[in-house]
Amino acid sequence: MDFELDTDQQAILDAVGVLLAQYAGPGRAIDLAAGDAYDFDLDAALADAGFTQVAATRGTGPLEAALVTEAVAAAGGMVSFGAAALVATGLGAGDLPGPIAISEARPPGPVRFASHARTLLVLDRKADEARVVALEPGTCAAVRSSFGYPMGRVPDALARSGDALGGGSAARLACWWRLALAAEATGTMAACLDVTTRYLSQRRQFGQAIGSFQAVQHRLAELAIQIEASKWLAREAAFQGAPAEGVATAASYALAAAAQVFAETHQLSGAIGFTREHDLHVFSMRLQTLRIEHGGVGAHRRALSAERWGRA
Amino acid sequence: MNFAFGREEEAFRHEVRAFLADYRDLDGFFRQGRVWPRVKAMFQAMGERGWLSLAWPREHGGSDASAVMEFLLWDEVAYARAARNPLAAGIVARTLIRHGSAEQHARWLPPIRSGHLHFSLAYSEPEAGSDLASLRTRASRQGERYVVNGRKIWQSYAQDMDCLWLLCRTGSSESRGRGLSLLIVDIDAPGVQLTPHPTLDGEQLNEVLLEDVEVPVENRVGPEDGAWALMSEALADERHIQFPPGRVRRDLEEMNAWVREQGLADDPHVVRRMADLAVRVLEVEMHGLRVLDAMQKGLPAVVEAAANKVAHSVVCQEIARAVVDLAGPEALVEGVRPSLLWRQSLWETIGGGTSEVMRGVVARKGLGLGGRA
Numbered sequence: 001m002d003f004e005l006d007t008d009q010q011a012i013l014d015a016v017g018v019l020l021a022q023y024a025g026p027g028r029a030i031d032l033a034a035g036d037a038y039d040f041d042l043d044a045a046l047a048d049a050g051f052t053q054v055a056a057t058r059g060t061g062p063l064e065a066a067l068v069t070e071a072v073a074a075a076g077g078m079v080s081f082g083a084a085a086l087v088a089t090g091l092g093a094g095d096l097p098g099p100i101a102i103s104e105a106r107p108p109g110p111v112r113f114a115s116h117a118r119t120l121l122v123l124d125r126k127a128d129e130a131r132v133v134a135l136e137p138g139t140c141a142a143v144r145s146s147f148g149y150p151m152g153r154v155p156d157a158l159a160r161s162g163d164a165l166g167g168g169s170a171a172r173l174a175c176w177w178r179l180a181l182a183a184e185a186t187g188t189m190a191a192c193l194d195v196t197t198r199y200l201s202q203r204r205q206f207g208q209a210i211g212s213f214q215a216v217q218h219r220l221a222e223l224a225i226q227i228e229a230s231k232w233l234a235r236e237a238a239f240q241g242a243p244a245e246g247v248a249t250a251a252s253y254a255l256a257a258a259a260q261v262f263a264e265t266h267q268l269s270g271a272i273g274f275t276r277e278h279d280l281h282v283f284s285m286r287l288q289t290l291r292i293e294h295g296g297v298g299a300h301r302r303a304l305s306a307e308r309w310g311r312a
Numbered sequence: 313m314n315f316a317f318g319r320e321e322e323a324f325r326h327e328v329r330a331f332l333a334d335y336r337d338l339d340g341f342f343r344q345g346r347v348w349p350r351v352k353a354m355f356q357a358m359g360e361r362g363w364l365s366l367a368w369p370r371e372h373g374g375s376d377a378s379a380v381m382e383f384l385l386w387d388e389v390a391y392a393r394a395a396r397n398p399l400a401a402g403i404v405a406r407t408l409i410r411h412g413s414a415e416q417h418a419r420w421l422p423p424i425r426s427g428h429l430h431f432s433l434a435y436s437e438p439e440a441g442s443d444l445a446s447l448r449t450r451a452s453r454q455g456e457r458y459v460v461n462g463r464k465i466w467q468s469y470a471q472d473m474d475c476l477w478l479l480c481r482t483g484s485s486e487s488r489g490r491g492l493s494l495l496i497v498d499i500d501a502p503g504v505q506l507t508p509h510p511t512l513d514g515e516q517l518n519e520v521l522l523e524d525v526e527v528p529v530e531n532r533v534g535p536e537d538g539a540w541a542l543m544s545e546a547l548a549d550e551r552h553i554q555f556p557p558g559r560v561r562r563d564l565e566e567m568n569a570w571v572r573e574q575g576l577a578d579d580p581h582v583v584r585r586m587a588d589l590a591v592r593v594l595e596v597e598m599h600g601l602r603v604l605d606a607m608q609k610g611l612p613a614v615v616e617a618a619a620n621k622v623a624h625s626v627v628c629q630e631i632a633r634a635v636v637d638l639a640g641p642e643a644l645v646e647g648v649r650p651s652l653l654w655r656q657s658l659w660e661t662i663g664g665g666t667s668e669v670m671r672g673v674v675a676r677k678g679l680g681l682g683g684r685a
């Protein structure tokens with residue numbers, strides 16, 4: 001057992017860090033969000049450098065893909081990287097054209113990245129299968145939302161179509177999707193905390209940095225503890241190849257923590273955190289979208305309980 | 313103990329409701345910046361009925377009405393989502409009545425009472441938020457005028473207002489709360505410059521730059537360097553109407569209706585959570601009435617009001633967040649109510665006194681624990 005990154009993993013994260021410094025960051029996310037846009041440049045850069053396929057590459061696997069997914073989320077990348085690098089590869093669906101969106105067969109509302117997607121992965125629990133649908137971008141009408149990602153409405157007929165990926169594929173899609181959500185939420189939460197901690201260590205009131213007040217420190221520390229746990233739960237689930245119980249645990253934990261991370265980082269940022277010019281919202285608003293995707297925390301918990309103790 | 317309002321009070325509540333029927337679609341409580349002309353017209357109509365000066369003393373054109381009547385008025389206005397209670401008729405007018413000169417009364421009170429003159433609260437600064445007493449905007453006396461320089465930030469609605477209710481430093485830079493004065497500043501005065509800061513609810517807050525702004529000395533309200541005590545007094549007058557429970561009551565009703573429209577009403581998780589929230593709304597109602605009760609008896613209500621602010625603002629957030637969690641992605645769509653409430657309620661625990669400041673008041677003054685104010 002060893003919680004430290006090995007040299008290859010460190011090298012991957014260093015390399016992706018260089019790329020993200022060039023192609024991501026909150027300022028870029030704010031600009032893209034203004035036009036409900038997708039970051040095709042970042043997407044291409046990640047693919048060209050081999051990061052999108054890292055899970056399917058010799059010598060690396062889902063753990064490395066999860067690490068990169070976390071990093072992309074922490075940099076506010078406006079790409080459906082988790083869907084490509086963890087979910088599509090995890091399903092063994094090959095190198096599908098991106099952007100990739102993931103939807104239930106009966107989507108309960110707009111779907112993240114659907115308006116830009118060229119591939120839709122459909123989770124059909126009833127038919128117990130996952131399907132791949134090729135799309136012309138724009139097939140799913142864009143839906144405006146202020147929650148950090150471009151969204152689109154998946155037409156019913158589309159969600160019922162596609163090529164089935166065979167027996168057991170529904171369960172596998174559900175697992176990889178949960179893992180992607182846990183990794184994305186973890187990176188996004190880490191960014192919320194980072195923006196807030198940096199702000200509060202320089203923001204002074206009452207003659208001292210707000211971050212030096214004990215009451216504030218305790219609250220930030222509590223978030224750090226939860227984010228740390230989210231990170232390792234997601235990484236372990238990735239390391240194990242996305243087992244149902246592991247990913248349900250990771251997703252339940254991370255997305256429950258997300259509510260507190262959202263509330264506390266905003267509260268402790270004061271009025272500036274409520275403005276569009278401050279970076280916090282780039283990350284914080286996304287947390288809510290992640291929180292309710294794939295049935296939300298309730299569904300992750302039910303999945304966990306079903307795996308652990310069997311369905312009633 | 314008696315939890316019911318009197319006959320006259322209930323009759324007034326009905327009169328207010330009837331009046332508000334014309335403003336049902338206004339939504340000025342959340343979108344004042346977009347519908348200001350109509351909100352202003354409503355305030356003027358309220359002014360004609362004497363409602364903006366309900367509890368002012370008669371000699372200043374008020375009706376000497378009780379705190380209860382005032383509470384009922386603004387509770388109904390909040391419930392109807394029509395507007396937030398205007399600063400002018402509240403904090404500004406009450407401070408003027410207590411501390412203004414006869415000339416100031418004659419000049420400012422009539423247009424405030426009639427709903428024609430409106431103010432933005434200019435207290436916070438980029439470097440002075442929670443620690444308001446550290447503010448630096450300076451007013452230098454030069455003969456019969458002050459020359460004001462500094463920067464204010466987070467002024468709600470300033471883009472539509474007529475005047476700033478400006479808290480500024482007239483004492484030495486170390487004087488903290490002992491060296492502050494209140495000035496009325498014409499928002500169109502030369503040297504006043506507004507910059508919008510777009511906010512997450514789709515509205516805006518404002519930054520106000522003041523460069524060599526000349527303000528006549530007769531626009532100072534109360535003694536030079538003596539503003540701190542005045543501000544607390546004015547706040548005290550407003551405690552029962554600042555955070556009316558009607559807002560939270562309405563939040564729950566709207567969210568419940570929306571959840572039903574989504575076909576979720578029978579989901580046992582939804583039922584449990586909505587019931588839970590219904591309890592919280594009554595909790596808020598009780599806190600609000602506790603403040604009112606204390607005010608009615610002439611008690612300071614400092615602790616009650618702080619508790620009320622915390623409960624009220626937290627429950628606003630809980631309702632919106634629960635509904636978005638329960639209803640899923642449909643609640644994130646721009647323009648649907650849960651999306652707006654979710655984003656708007658974000659600041660309720662920050663603006664108007666942060667939860668941290670309020671909890672500090674409950675701890676120090678309610679529980680008698682020590683520590684810095």
Ligand SMILES: Cc1cc2nc3c(=O)[nH]c(=O)nc-3n(C[C@H](O)[C@H](O)[C@H](O)COP(=O)(O)OP(=O)(O)OC[C@H]3O[C@@H](n4cnc5c(N)ncnc54)[C@H](O)[C@@H]3O)c2cc1C
Binds near residue numbers: 206434442443517
């Ligand atoms: C929507 C909105 C409308 C507003 N309208 C107006 C207006 O019209 N006029 C006006 O003048 N101002 C207005 N304000 C400003 C408001 O009064 C300030 O936001 C508030 O005083 C907090 O200051 P700050 O935002 O600078 O937070 P900061 O003081 O920077 O504090 C940041 C966070 O740290 C916490 N904190 C600070 N010190 C401590 C401590 N010692 N212990 C524990 N926690 C601490 C705070 O509670 C807060 O959560 C508005 C704010 C908002 C959000």
